[in-house]
Amino acid sequence: MNNDNVLSKDVLRNNITFHTESLTKDYPSGETVVQALRGVSLDIPKGDMVVLLGPSGSGKSTFLNIIGGLDSPTSGEVYFHNDRLSHYTEQELTRFRRYNVGFVFQAYNLVPSLTALENVALVTDISLDPMPPMEALAAVHLEDRARHFPSQLSGGEQQRVAIARALAKRPEVLLCDEPTGALDSETGIVVLKALQEVNRTYGTTTIIITHNASISAMADRVIHFADGQAVEVQLNDNPVSPEEISW
Numbered sequence: 001m002n003n004d005n006v007l008s009k010d011v012l013r014n015n016i017t018f019h020t021e022s023l024t025k026d027y028p029s030g031e032t033v034v035q036a037l038r039g040v041s042l043d044i045p046k047g048d049m050v051v052l053l054g055p056s057g058s059g060k061s062t063f064l065n066i067i068g069g070l071d072s073p074t075s076g077e078v079y080f081h082n083d084r085l086s087h088y089t090e091q092e093l094t095r096f097r098r099y100n101v102g103f104v105f106q107a108y109n110l111v112p113s114l115t116a117l118e119n120v121a122l123v124t125d126i127s128l129d130p131m132p133p134m135e136a137l138a139a140v141h142l143e144d145r146a147r148h149f150p151s152q153l154s155g156g157e158q159q160r161v162a163i164a165r166a167l168a169k170r171p172e173v174l175l176c177d178e179p180t181g182a183l184d185s186e187t188g189i190v191v192l193k194a195l196q197e198v199n200r201t202y203g204t205t206t207i208i209i210t211h212n213a214s215i216s217a218m219a220d221r222v223i224h225f226a227d228g229q230a231v232e233v234q235l236n237d238n239p240v241s242p243e244e245i246s247w
């Protein structure tokens, strides 16, 4: 990393995990271009539970992928604290993801031939200061399923293993793209409860994309996307527990 990637001292943002400025992302599509993001400027404070809401195609996943270092913007800036991700090389992005970001997707992406514990341990092998895999499973209340294979676990349990795997490297950030998208409401609530507990216990900044507006009741901050822009940010002083959400 060179000095160009460090924000100047007068705007140091220790309590802001992500800061974006006029972020755009264009995808070529045949003869035309899809403008997936059209100038997104946001702050995501450290430790917040954030929900991203918005219609299909409004740019939520594109935004998440860019702040998570999986993709690069066409223009604009992304800072992770004082580090300018938008100018990182591929190698720097890989290191950023490895040490700072846990991803949870709608598909659990567990290795079928490994037990729950072994799936979590895969990640701790390449981390700087990992959690013991059993501790990560305990954080999502799955100690008693540690020796089970994915096929022996329910969908909700598999998603909780995926959360444990993301958590085990002690990331500052958990980025979750439709984590309950494949689950029924009862199971979805258990998964959201696991995410809320992780956020509160470890202070992990947690960003959840969902189509389900009722989930926003558990967030500290709700960001509404429409047509490639963040059109509204709502702050919630009294986030509820997932059990209180009417689905």
Ligand SMILES: Nc1ncnc2c1ncn2[C@@H]1O[C@H](COP(=O)(O)OP(=O)(O)OP(=O)(O)O)[C@@H](O)[C@H]1O
Pocket: 027, 028, 029, 034, 035, 036, 054, 055, 056, 057, 058, 059, 060, 061, 062, 063, 225
């Ligand atoms: N890799 C890509 N190549 C081309 N177009 C893309 C690519 N990724 C996203 N897009 C387009 O960018 C726009 C925003 O997509 P994005 O997936 O960010 O929206 P979203 O709000 O997450 O939608 P959903 O809720 O359906 O997942 C869409 O029009 C989409 O088709």
